[in-house]
Amino acid sequence: MWSTAREIAPGDVVIIWLTRDVIQPLLITPGKDFNSKFGHYRHADLVGIPYGSKVGSRKGKGFIHVLRPTPELWTMALPHRTQILYLADIAFITSHLNIKRGSRVIEAGTGSGSFSHSVARTIGTAGHLWSYEFHEVRASKAREEFARHGMDDIVTLTHRNVCKDGFTITDTVDSVFLDLPAPWEAVEHAKQALRKDRTTRICCFSPCMEQVLRTVNALNDAGFTDITMYETLLRPLDVAQVPMLQPISEISEKLKQAERKREDKRLKQIAANRRNASKRKREEDGPGADTPVETEDEASSKRIKTDDEDSTGLDPESTKAMDLDVDALPASTSASASAFSAPEPTLSPAQSISPAKISVSKPFTPPAEPEVLTEVVTPEPQAPVDGVVGV
Numbered sequence: 001m002w003s004t005a006r007e008i009a010p011g012d013v014v015i016i017w018l019t020r021d022v023i024q025p026l027l028i029t030p031g032k033d034f035n036s037k038f039g040h041y042r043h044a045d046l047v048g049i050p051y052g053s054k055v056g057s058r059k060g061k062g063f064i065h066v067l068r069p070t071p072e073l074w075t076m077a078l079p080h081r082t083q084i085l086y087l088a089d090i091a092f093i094t095s096h097l098n099i100k101r102g103s104r105v106i107e108a109g110t111g112s113g114s115f116s117h118s119v120a121r122t123i124g125t126a127g128h129l130w131s132y133e134f135h136e137v138r139a140s141k142a143r144e145e146f147a148r149h150g151m152d153d154i155v156t157l158t159h160r161n162v163c164k165d166g167f168t169i170t171d172t173v174d175s176v177f178l179d180l181p182a183p184w185e186a187v188e189h190a191k192q193a194l195r196k197d198r199t200t201r202i203c204c205f206s207p208c209m210e211q212v213l214r215t216v217n218a219l220n221d222a223g224f225t226d227i228t229m230y231e232t233l234l235r236p237l238d239v240a241q242v243p244m245l246q247p248i249s250e251i252s253e254k255l256k257q258a259e260r261k262r263e264d265k266r267l268k269q270i271a272a273n274r275r276n277a278s279k280r281k282r283e284e285d286g287p288g289a290d291t292p293v294e295t296e297d298e299a300s301s302k303r304i305k306t307d308d309e310d311s312t313g314l315d316p317e318s319t320k321a322m323d324l325d326v327d328a329l330p331a332s333t334s335a336s337a338s339a340f341s342a343p344e345p346t347l348s349p350a351q352s353i354s355p356a357k358i359s360v361s362k363p364f365t366p367p368a369e370p371e372v373l374t375e376v377v378t379p380e381p382q383a384p385v386d387g388v389v390g391v
Helices: 071-077 087-096 114-126 136-148 183-193 209-222 248-285 296-301 316-322 331-339 349-353
Strands: 013-017 023-027 033-036 039-042 053-056 063-067 104-108 128-133 155-159 175-178 201-204
Touching: 013 071, 023 071, 039 063, 071 087, 071 114, 087 114, 087 201, 104 114, 104 183, 114 128, 128 136, 136 155, 175 183, 183 201, 183 209, 201 209
Parallel strands: 104 128, 104 175, 128 155, 175 201
Antiparallel strands: 013 023, 013 063, 033 039, 053 063
């Protein structure tokens, strides 16, 4: 098949790996250039380097990988002339047809040659593949590719409609693969091409259930046994190491830290909102709003002592107004006070010890003088009793 030399030579087919999804084949022809969004490359610069090399662009702003062709890479990079079989289908069909080195196989429906390259590598030079294509242009392009890839001695390609004309060989092959729009029309011809001296197998590749039903009926009519149907699905699996579970203490600590961060953030937001509200209020009130306004609690904590206050901390005028002239009262009033005295007001420790304070922001209003209700009763004349008069 492809070149087995270590270095790339003129006329070799290489696979240019640009990205995981962008892969394309390239025929090395000195004098030509290869251009892509990853840089500019001359074919002559690729000659003589080993397969699998990473080659940088001439401007140094990109690179490509030059790989040796394989059936798998060719399936990913080949120019599509028809719908092709991919690796999952190719591997399944090769296994169930029991294709191995030295096998003789018929392929009806060459198409883009994806399945042909895989089968040619599997059977090797000891086996042989007969491939049939009813479309003349596709058959010509496939024949050129087989010759360029060194598969002439393994693959025999024929332009032929096998559904009408049948195959060119009889009683020769070990297995038959039909990739046709109407495979049931080629079942009888495939039976004639299969060997009669051993157990042989046939596989029909159909995308629709209606095609499957008609093909199964044709296989039953032709005398085939052990007929089964399979559906191939490609499902990627993510293989990863499961991390160990964290202790409860670590998880709890992380939750607490997250809660503290949220609380700090909330407090910062509240403080910022208050600052913004105060700023807006000062702007609305005007220039005089720059002077801070004391609250009642701040005013109560900021008291000053005036010069007119005496040692008791009270205004002398208020003290004079609060004093009672006991001598100026009538004798009856004095007597009644001695016989029946009103209870003195009880002062709290703060009031009895701390002097009164005057607020700077508010004018001091002295407490109202307690009213002393005195009722004088003139008794009827009687013998005096120690000068005490009842009240």
